[in-house]
Amino acid sequence: HPEHVIDCKKAEKGKPVDWDHVFQEYQSTVDWPSAKYWRELSIVYPQAKVILTVREPELWYDSVMNTIYPKTLEMMTGDDEQIRELGEWISAILWEGIFSGRIEDKQYALDVFNAHKQDVIESIPDDRLLVMENAFDWQPLCDFLDCPVPDMPYPHANTRQEFNKS
Helix, strand or coil: CCCHHHHHHHHHCCCCCCHHHHCCCCCCCCCCCHHHHHHHHHHHCCCCCEEEEECCHHHHHHHHHCCHHHHHHHHHCCCCHHHHHHHHHHHHHHHHHHCCCCCCCHHHHHHHHHHHHHHHHHHCCHHHEEEEECCCCHHHHHHHHCCCCCCCCCCCCCCHHHHHHC
């Protein structure tokens, strides 16, 4: 829904967003840009469960620097105006916003990463929060969501190779 970019831009400027309208067709959200607004969404939806996926910070940084960061730079220099604008928007929110233009400063980026993790853990009540390591299997996730365990292996997708093919 490209029209939701307008709502995300409002949120970025601290303006009110009709989150019920944004999520009217959905029961959940994952990844960006909604992950950026975890605090606002946890207030608007006080019964919602929050899943914080974590990984070893050094591995996270290596992944970012070899996937989404160079892809954003590539988007910002492309010929397609819409892709260029999307890259600029991602850069403004993520690289310039969250990481204050210092994503290439590894220690700074790791400090931001670790502070975010701690902020979520301290802000979301334990009964609403699952801190999930990437190596988890279905059981902890399904227990948390009170749903049956699927009869299929736990997915391990979105590898660096898969990302860089796109």
